[in-house]
Amino acid sequence: QQQVKQSPQSLIVQKGGISIINCAYENTAFDYFPWYQQFPGKGPALLIAIRPDVSEKKEGRFTISFNKSAKQFSLHIMDSQPGDSATYFCAARGETSGSRLTFGEGTQLTVNP
Amino acid sequence: DAGVTQSPTHLIKTRGQQVTLRCSPISGHKSVSWYQQVLGQGPQFIFQYYEKEERGRGNFPDRFSARQFPNYSSELNVNALLLGDSALYLCASQYRGTTDTQYFGPGTRLTVL
Numbered sequence: 544q545q546q547v548k549q550s551p552q553s554l555i556v557q558k559g560g561i562s563i564i565n566c567a568y569e570n571t572a573f574d575y576f577p578w579y580q581q582f583p584g585k586g587p588a589l590l591i592a593i594r595p596d597v598s599e600k601k602e603g604r605f606t607i608s609f610n611k612s613a614k615q616f617s618l619h620i621m622d623s624q625p626g627d628s629a630t631y632f633c634a635a636r637g638e639t640s641g642s643r644l645t646f647g648e649g650t651q652l653t654v655n656p
Numbered sequence: 657d658a659g660v661t662q663s664p665t666h667l668i669k670t671r672g673q674q675v676t677l678r679c680s681p682i683s684g685h686k687s688v689s690w691y692q693q694v695l696g697q698g699p700q701f702i703f704q705y706y707e708k709e710e711r712g713r714g715n716f717p718d719r720f721s722a723r724q725f726p727n728y729s730s731e732l733n734v735n736a737l738l739l740g741d742s743a744l745y746l747c748a749s750q751y752r753g754t755t756d757t758q759y760f761g762p763g764t765r766l767t768v769l
Contacts, residue, residue, distance in 0.1 A: 549698075575755075586660070586746050586760030587699065632698050641712040642689050642750060644758065646698030 549647025566633035660761030679747030
């Protein structure tokens with residue numbers, strides 16, 4: 544049972560553009576929502592994370608927007624660069640599920656120069 | 657400081673064989689989680705160990721087992737390998753338990769023929 548749905552599956556953006564990736568979750572017990580970036584041959588690396596008590600969190604060019612009532616959150620990458628080309632995963636974790644992260648299926652981002 | 661290390665990097669086995677994968681967490685980290693990442697999908701949680709005790713188990717058959725050693729390193733064992741076990745196996749390290757950031761290793765690529 545997939546509890547975190549991610550879209551789009553792939554995304555192509557021009558250099559300098561905005562990349563937007565969306566996720567929706569079902570389990571209202573989730574209380575921590577990280578985004579991971581994964582390059583080929585590497586493990587996922589934490590990019591940015593948010594908790595549901597805030598609606599937005601910004602770190603450099605990366606912003607998470609969170610809508611608790613809609614059970615949706617999204618990643619915005621401003622001024623996208625070719626070096627941002629990677630696979631991005633949203634994830635969620637609940638207080639009752641220990642350390643278990645539930646991941647979305649991933650978005651393959653390509654930033655053209 | 658060294659990050660999470662995993663060995664071996666790649667492994668090829670045949671159906672029915674058994675495999676052992678190894679993980680060393682970041683120095684000072686006491687929790688290790690294992691995830692399976694099938695090509696084109698997000699990681700799926702298998703196990704979490706904290707202070708040498710199992711703290712969580714995902715929806716995987718009993719052919720999958722793990723343990724954590726006094727030095728906090730961990731092994732994942734998979735018996736009676738199936739073709740569907742072919743995946744990238746990721747180890748994630750945490751300082752303690754649930755609320756800490758998970759840092760992923762580069763993974764072990766297992767191919768079952």
